[in-house]
Amino acid sequence: MEFRAQARFMRVSPQKARLVLDLIKGRRVEDALNTLMFTKKRVAATVEKLLRSAVENANYLSAEKGIDVDVDSLYVKRAVANDGPRMKRIRPAPMGRAFRYVRRIAHIELLLAERGKDREGLVTTVGDETTSAKAPAGRKARAKGKPPAGKGKKKLAAK
Secondary structure, three states, X not given: OEXXXXXXXXXXXXXXXXXXXXXXXXXXXXXXXXXXXOOOOOHHHHHHHHHHHHHHHHHHHHHHOOOOOOHHHEEEEEXXXXXXXXXXXXXXXXXXXXXXXXXXXXXXXXXEEEOOHHHOOOOOOOOOOOOOOOOOOOOOOOOOOOOOOOOOOOOOOOO
């Protein structure tokens, strides 16, 4: 079972939020909370609040809906920070000009899952082995030293 929490329209750039989210991906909830408590980024407090909300969502489902959830075995399965709408601003510049800059907004989403349920979360696959390292189809190999057909030097006709 997966438990979700999201914070939308957070006044932090997604790039800065991803720095903190990368610290807690794949960790147990208890370890992630300890990591966030000692992280010196401003967005860490928001991510900690969001993580606690996701844990409370799991508690609610276990108490109210009758789903068997072991809160101690929860881990952060996915943590993403996506772009939100951008606020365009103008800063005055010398000689009557103006410089434009952008204030970025992030949508942060956490997904918790239970480790050990149906062996999920124990194995991480990096890539698919079915892909091959061939050259793209449709390209022909050229012989060394010869220019492609039709691309040679043109001779000028003398009058």
